[in-house]
Amino acid sequence: MTDTLPPPAAALTRMRAACPLVHCITNYVAMNVAANAVLAAGASPAMVHAAEESGDVAGIAGALTINIGTLSPHWLAGMVAAAEGANAAGTPWVLDPVAHFVSPWRREATARLVALKPAIIRGNASEIIALAGAEAAGQGADSGDDVAAAEAPARALAAETGAVVAVTGVRDFVTDGTRAARVTGGHELMPRVTALGCALTAVTGAYAAQEAPFDAALAALCHYAAAGERAGHGADHPGSFAVAFIDALSAVGGDDLDGRAEAA
Template structure:
């Protein structure tokens, strides 16, 4: 992927300090906010329907996470997504446990129909959103990214969104291009809401980006590098969480550029 330059995406984030509006779950808010601050973005968590759309007009990116869903929050998400579409603001859908209940399936379909710029989820969530799987075990994936490849490509083509399937090996597709991102660390799944925070990072990288696919791949590559770096010093999940925030803060040209060729591969999917 010769045209991918994660350094330029990171530099853009740090130069512009994008305001990322996150309607996310209760569990994720503190870590997600800290991850965005460490990266160089500015986080906000505005959930009330009475102001969600108005605040979206101020933001450079929007993320919607259905982890702790309620009817009022879903209505706020709907309003915010419509506001983002009206202003051309990129937004990311994180369909947490979308296959677990009828309410979540309905919410996922409702938000998907609004046309997200990107979708980020684990393999089971992507399979469920594409109506090709049962949806895993609650918030936990019971499928691999490779098993969700066909569903991700189909979902990207049908929705027009960039689809990121995260796991031991991450997969990103826009329905035409397909990238696989390796790296990270085995402790990452042991820290709650690390995936939710990644959704915020994807939103930050999408702000001001000309190519949503490349921006999403760059975000996942940067996250993988931070995970590897944190894993070198962490003794367990607690110290890993702290080390990971430090690693995000310390990302620079050297840490991102040098290992990129070994971390990202690019394939072209067949035409529909």
């Protein structure tokens, strides 16, 4: 790791010491995985989505994360209320614009959420490319583009929105429009386990509760990369990898995180 990047090991120590409450609005597929990932990483999840209370919970949480994977009108209302509650309380929040380009309604919902100023936007390469207004090759929630192709759109999106933008894939990329870093690690089985990307958004929220947005996103990417690499040592197939990955999120320490990022 270069001297210009914040050390993720220190962020990991602070996150686990604080055990922040992370308000997670995520999709039906990812709920259990995301909650377990946040717990294993060292924080405390609250899976609350109803508009009648989501704004209140966002106001007392350390961070809010919003994932639009299984979007519905009622859930969108809860997301908007939560984002507004977070903004009113000064709570940082993370947006995961899952497959935002597949329908006009989903695009409109995403634009509404982006206008509420997330601190961090995390997505795969196709999602970030499309959100920046360029042509992407994504199919549903799966990326059809390389992370390298999303680096310039990510920088532009960060500059336009003021959010830190994290692009995940074989080699992750994160930028605030000025600074940028690439993160190495992970394992080839990670895309074959459903909801791991969604759970990363929740883990990013755990870091955002203590750290500045760029530092939080970088630390979360390093944590995930280290856990994926560790899990891959003892798992040959997706099912065993899924269990090993949750264990690895808990087992990794600061020494596993440092050295994974380089300035870009």
